[in-house]
Amino acid sequence: MSASTLPESMSATMATLPVDGPAVGSALQAIWEALTATEQAAVLGAGAAFRQHWARVLCISPFARALLLRHPHWLPALAQGQSLSPAFPPELGQDALFAALRQFRNRRMVEILWHDRLPGEHYDETVSALSQLAEDCLAQALSSGEKILQERHGQPRNGQGEAVPFVVLGMGKLGGSELNLSSDIDLLFVYGEGGVTDGPLSIDNGDYFQRLGRWIIQALDTPTADGFCFRVDLRLRPFGDAGPLCLPAAAMEQYYQVHGRGWERYALIKARPVAGDRRFGAQVLHGLRPFVYRRYLDFTALDTLREVKALMDAEEQRGPDDIKKGLGGIREIEFIVQSLQLIHGGRNPALRGTNTLAVLHALHAAGLLPTDDTALLREAYLFYRNTEHCLQMVHDRQTQRLPRKQAEWERLACALHQESVATLQETLQQFRRQVHERFALTLAVPASSSMPAGADPSTDLWRHVQHAPLTNPVPTLLAEHSFSSPEQTWQRLWRFAHSRDVQSRLSASGRTRLDQLLPLVLSLCRRDSQPDALLDRFLQLIEAILSRANYLALLAENPIFLGRLAQLLQSPWLARELAHYPVLLDDVLSQPRIGVGEWPSALTAQLLSADDLEERMDALRRFKNAEFLRLAAAHWMGQLRTAELLPLLSELAELCLRTAVQWAEGEMLRRHGQPRRDDGQPAQFGVIALGKLGGKEMGFASDLDLIYLYDAPLDGESDGPQPLPNPTWFARLGQRLIHILSTLTRAGALYQIDMRLRPSGQSGPLVTTLQGFADYQRRHAWTWEHQALTRARPIAGDPDLGRRFAQIRQEILCQPRDLQSLAADVRAMRARIHSAKTIPPGSFHLKLSPGGLTDIEFLVQFAMLGHCHSHPGLAASTNTVASIQALAEAGLWQADEAAVLESAWILYRTWETRLWLKLRGPSVTPETTSAWQALMAAQRGITRIWQQQLGAAEGRN
16 A cells, blocks of 8 residues: 655655645645555655656746646656557547647657756657657558558559658758757658559548548648647658649759758758658658769858848747747857858858757867867756756746746756856856857858948048049059059059959849958958059959859958969969869868878769760869869968878879779770780789889879780780771870870860880880880890889779889899999980070079989989899889888988988978969079078089089080
């Protein structure tokens, strides 16, 4: 028999409750008396903390209090950690189903609410459990609706007789798996395509799915004696309340392409399949991705955010007591996150999540939100959402309004475990102020667009140039910008402002963007050491993007990107390339991490839409150009050291070359069949890289020094419908490969190919047999050809042929050589190169002057050829710096000599790349370089080592 009075320990708890004391006390007593002795023992066994939490829950949630009064046996189940949610019966009629769904929902709500208000942070578990509850109820409603409809009308099928899929897409908080305690669920209903059902009472598929949608809404939303299950909102569907309840996937995609509005992009960010055919749902969302996430950095998304904010400001319910819609509230945090998603998500798939906190973390990981801002937004969001839950658990109502009465404030403070109402209000006020400050920064309009005349000389200059005649420049405004040629710069700026593209072809939004952008550009030019040149490069680029509103927005909305662009435009080469290929702007400004491992998959994705070889060649060039430009920009901005840059340029060339080899071989096999060896196996073909590519030290201007080798009998032929003799087959393969690599297409040339290092040079065959190459190297090669072999490595084609080539290379390099004869040959070759190039007096040619790059490379090659026979490990490397280090480790060079050579090589290659990006050659003078003293010191060091190792050479000066 159960005890009739509560445990005495409950009295102390009752005294601490802020509101509803008598009602809570009465409820506690009624629930306790309804329990059996066994159930009371379970409650007592759970401890005093459990009983105190029981009293708190009844105080902070009259909704839970009423349910526990109706179902007192839920309490001992909670005490013992048991689930309150039984499984659904397999067969239910409509009334029984509606009752079961609501009872299931009420049980889970009490269980979720109970655990949510335990001490500690439980937000993630709470919203996940609430979202799963909604999905479970949706699945049950959908299943029962399909069963009823299919018994009458059969299965919906398309014209080919295939079953037509249906999916429920969750939007808003359900889509983000972050549902509130008393939230509506925002849904979209989508089906596959038209057709008819296959049952006795056949109906059109559209009619079938409309009925199914209405059934789901009725099953979840209809109030009964047990309350409701979930309020359903379908206003986010295409055409809103005026649109059909369900749409086929193609019609939905067409709607967003033609009629989609900016705010709908924000809504679709959170869409995910929550019931029905989820694989079909994923396909639907994939088709909508181009509407939501643009391929470029999309700062036009901020315009939509401003429009949405204006609507928020006009809402009647919005006010200081609204924790969702008020200033600095939940919605402002969500919009900060979502606007950054829309801007950057097209380029960064990691930002395409649906959950607010998960995306907030991804934004920080991508470097788009500072650590302090991320921490603040996360902390504020958790506090707001917990507050929202505590407001909604009072009466199971969807509300975000803060209390107006003191008693309700005390209830909320108790629910949130706050010390006092004053502490709670102060915390809320502080969060709202800090969040709104960051929201305002996200929406900030550049100050120049609203700056009054006279407040900024750049704004005044742009306004003046638009309205003044060409012959009326303002000297004071031009003087503010320190132009070295003010008259010429005025004319350039005036002609731009009055050009046909600006005056008559620019859209209204484009004009607004331009008026925001130009004062910012002029302001940047004012602070530059060469304002005339920088302004001209800016104008060339802006002329190239005038018709692209997204790029104007990219620069006008983002001062950080604009400042970064100003640095890039100080390189004439980068300025020229960006003006020619403005589509690459967001590639270089967003500073994506350069991941070589991602290149193959990225290239494959870009080639998918290419239908023939010409389109593939164009796509390959565009890919190379984009990555090349990104590498150049990173190096120019100091984010990529020379030692990191050169291997990346080499890897990029290798990927392009391997791709071209696959295409060339595939075309030859289709036309002429497969050449074979004597044993019937496919013949082997390989590409050997020498020079800069062989040494993994490609520069921006490097050619590809290549040798083509094959292994097949000279008297054999291919086995195709149009057979060719093996030598002809491989010669055409080599020609085809050169065509793919060097032909000029709309996207430019890929690489220039240099085949002069092949056996017998330009007089020799384009493609050589492996045996012929080996015989030539053993019997006829000159010393300079063995020097070239020190930097040779296989990079494409058959791996086995590559391994056999490496064995031949090792053999040749390790031949014993007379050091004096070798030195004479190297000196003679160096003198020949020097005599072929005229270097102006007083200048230093980074490559060819005495003590330059060629001398460093010849010193390394001399040492390798002279000592590989006694130190065969030296042949392992093809890279200049690695070989210098290997020679020092082998004791053949002093450590200080190796350090001089290595530092000089890096210094020269760094200046070589910097000068190339300035569109200048490799010759420097004291007037053209800031590092003249360092370069001269390096030259003296290299010259000294040369004389020690090789002696004087003819023609050196």
